[in-house]
Every structure is written in C-alpha cells, then in structure tokens.
Amino acid sequence: MIVIARGNGKNGLISGLADYFISPGHGIEGYNVDVVANSEDQAETSVKEVYNMKEKNKNFMKTFFSWTKTKITGYY
Structure with a gap:
C-alpha cells in the first residue's frame, strides 16, 4: 500500500506504473490494468x-501499443 498526500503526483505515479504493466517490457502477456477512483x-x-x-511519441509507440x-x- 502506498499513501501519498494531495498534490504529490499520485496520478503521475499510477500512470507510469500502469503503462509499464501493459507494456511488452513487463513480460506478462495479457496483463490488465483498471483504474478505480x-x-x-x-x-x-x-x-x-x-x-x-x-x-x-506516435512513431516509436505504435510498435509497442495500440491506443x-x-x-x-x-x-x-
């Protein structure tokens, strides 16, 4: 569990982690991420x-993701 106060970048942290978890770099095929708020x-x-x-960063990202x-x- 991670506790972060208001205004200290929770969304930035969550966004980066979620993006990594669905990337080929994570190495787990079919990994799903849901955001609850x-x-x-x-x-x-x-x-x-x-x-x-x-x-x-379309030219680079289109190799690894669809969005x-x-x-x-x-x-x-």
Missing part, C-alpha cells in the same frame, strides 16, 4: 496522461 473524471486522468504521451481515448493495449 471516486469519480469518472478522476479515473480518466491517468488514461488521458498515457494517451497524450503516446500521441506525442484510443478509452483503451490502451500493449503488443507482445
């Missing part, structure tokens, strides 16, 4: 962060 807006934050990062605004999938 108190509101839909909060839950969408991590997905939006990872989506935006992939959009900014839409609602679902991100790692290739194996």
Whole structure:
C-alpha cells in the first residue's frame, strides 16, 4: 500500500506504473490494468496522461501499443 498526500503526483505515479504493466517490457502477456477512483473524471486522468504521451511519441509507440481515448493495449 502506498499513501501519498494531495498534490504529490499520485496520478503521475499510477500512470507510469500502469503503462509499464501493459507494456511488452513487463513480460506478462495479457496483463490488465483498471483504474478505480471516486469519480469518472478522476479515473480518466491517468488514461488521458498515457494517451497524450503516446500521441506525442506516435512513431516509436505504435510498435509497442495500440491506443484510443478509452483503451490502451500493449503488443507482445
């Protein structure tokens, strides 16, 4: 269990970890990540962060992932 106070980067941490867990680098095929939060807006934050990062680095990321605004999938 990790406890982090308000404003200290919880979403950034979760976004990075979730992206790694679905990547081929993690090495577990079919690994699923679900984000649970108190509101839909909060839950969408991590997905939006990872989506935006992939959009900014499309040429490299398209080799390892497919993504839409609602679902991100790692290739194996």
